[in-house]
Amino acid sequence: MLGGRTNHWGRISLRFGPKDFKGKTRDGHGDDWPIGYDDVKPYYDKLDKLIGLYGTNEGRENDPDGFFLPPPKPRLHELFYIDGAKKSNIPVIPGRLSMLTKKINNERGVCFYCGQCGRSCSVYADFSAGSCLIFPAQKSGGKVKLFVNSMVREVTVNEEGKATGVSYISKEDRKEYKLRGKVVILAASACSSARILLNSKSKEHPNGLGNSSDLVGKYLHDSTGASAAGVIPGLMNRKTSYNEDGTGGMHVYSPWWGDNSKLNFPRGYHIEVWGGMSQPNYGFGWDPNGMNKYFGLKPGGYGESLRDDVKKYYGSVIGFGGRGEGIALKDNYCEIDPTTVDQFGIPVLKFNYQWSDFERNQAKHMQDTFEELIHNMGGTYLGDKPGKDKDYGLHAPGEIIHEVGTTRMGDDPNTSVTNKFNQLHDADNVFIVDAGVFVSQADKNCTWTIMALSWRASDYIIEQLKAQNI
Ligand SMILES: Cc1cc2nc3c(=O)[nH]c(=O)nc-3n(C[C@H](O)[C@H](O)[C@H](O)COP(=O)(O)OP(=O)(O)OC[C@H]3O[C@@H](n4cnc5c(N)ncnc54)[C@H](O)[C@@H]3O)c2cc1C
Ligand code: SF4
Secondary structure, three states, X not given: OOOHHHHOOOOEOOOOOHHHHOHHHHHOOOOOOOOOHHHHHHHHHHHHHHHOOEOOOOOEOOEOOOOOEOOOOOOHHHHHHXXXXXXXXXXXXXXXXXXXXXXXXXXXXXXXXXXXXXXXOOOXXXXXXXXXXXXXXXXXXXXXXXXXXXXXXXXXXXXXXXXXXXXXXXXXXXXXXXXXXXXXXXXXXXHHHHHHHHHOOOOOOOOOOOOOOOOOOOOOEOOEEEEEEEEOHHHOOOOOOOOOOOOOOOOEEEOOOOOHHHOOOOOOEEEEEEOOOOOOOOOOOOOHHHHHHHHOOOOOOOHHHHHHHHHHHOOOEEEEEEEEOOOOOOOOEEEEEEEEEOOOOOEEEEEEOOOOHHHXXXXXXXXXXXXXXXXXXXXXXXXXXXOHHHHHHOOOOOOOOOOEOOOOEOOOOOOOOEOOOOEEOOOOOEEEOOHHHOOOOOOOOOHHHHHHHHHHHHHHHHHHHHOOOO
């Protein structure tokens, strides 16, 4: 799909911080990246300016400042959140989301606060790769040729083991075609690029392309995640005329604040907050009759009583998503399923992934924090708080959709798949520009870093082509 998941992503656009690139040095777990924040900073800066995001410079050590457009004001539920978080000494800062609150060019409009980003923005005020990168590139004078409805099967190679192009199945006639290229750049997402490499077996690369280290697919990891919601009496019975103008994302959030030396897990998480009277969502995402039970009232009802309940509870629920860092482990991996192919006849992936106690302990910390925040706001935790038997509500691996690490970068070809410029150790004209190259996740969402590294790799490719090295 043109633009991939940026068509419907959340637009939370966070930089990794200096500590995020040096996990092992910090706490002995996982590995360090072969690069540091200073290598990526110029590209984060260029991205901020090209794409645009709102936020504020806060001078926080591991949540770097950038070039931000003015953030929207907190809405009522967010003011309640700020108040609740203050009581627990949890920092709250303006959200950092790639939606334009000010004009940056003539191609894209400014957010008019309809709150419908999930349905794609009619004025291109929010970032998606299609509307903000690919369409403008198409206007650049025939330099971009798109082959859509094409499913890449493998990277083809010559007798020297260098890539010659790709072979793909046309989704229209189901036939196989070949494209030739001097350089092959895979950006199919961390798992799909690993799948293409593993399916690219040849005499020169019998274990799959780029897989002499046997590490393609290994070290797969997703963000940790746990969720909770509370009903807040102070937000009940609100007038529907209250000004809830805002973007289709959070106006404030809490970056990681904890001291891991005093905790039973090594890395942090941030808190994403939702709530308010956004539409159209039936008010609050919960059964309105069922809410009565939290206030000693009779659940159920039709007609007038249902209408009353909807009005009473509309906008009274605040929800939290913790998004954190798990440790990258070699034992968590995807591999080719030897017995299953997709509808195009291409072998699919199967997954082997287990959380460790570090992630479970982190999820417990999230749940305890959410409960405390709800109480600070005078509210009631909705539903049953998940305990040890349910891994404290820790979402299954893959559910947070921040998969990274399957073709990790490094200086040593025995312990990594690409070098620090996203270039395969085993074939120097093949580059991976998705999150496969991540050595570790951070307590941040990964897309801003995918794009910054992709831009950095692009500069390197141009340099190398000019020098006739590839
Ligand atoms: C609902 C949702 C919300 C999210 N919110 C956020 C957020 O707020 N912040 C954040 O940082 N991240 C967020 N993410 C994650 C973010 O969308 C991904 O990290 C990002 O899109 C990954 O970019 P990518 O280009 O590597 O992969 P993708 O966006 O998945 O793009 C890969 C492209 O390659 C194509 N492709 C795959 N295999 C093949 C093949 N064999 N042949 C041809 N084409 C192929 C796919 O069709 C797709 O177009 C969210 C994801 C989802 C689903
Ligand atoms: S809220 Fe989202 S969809 Fe609506 S104008 Fe703003 S960026 Fe566009």
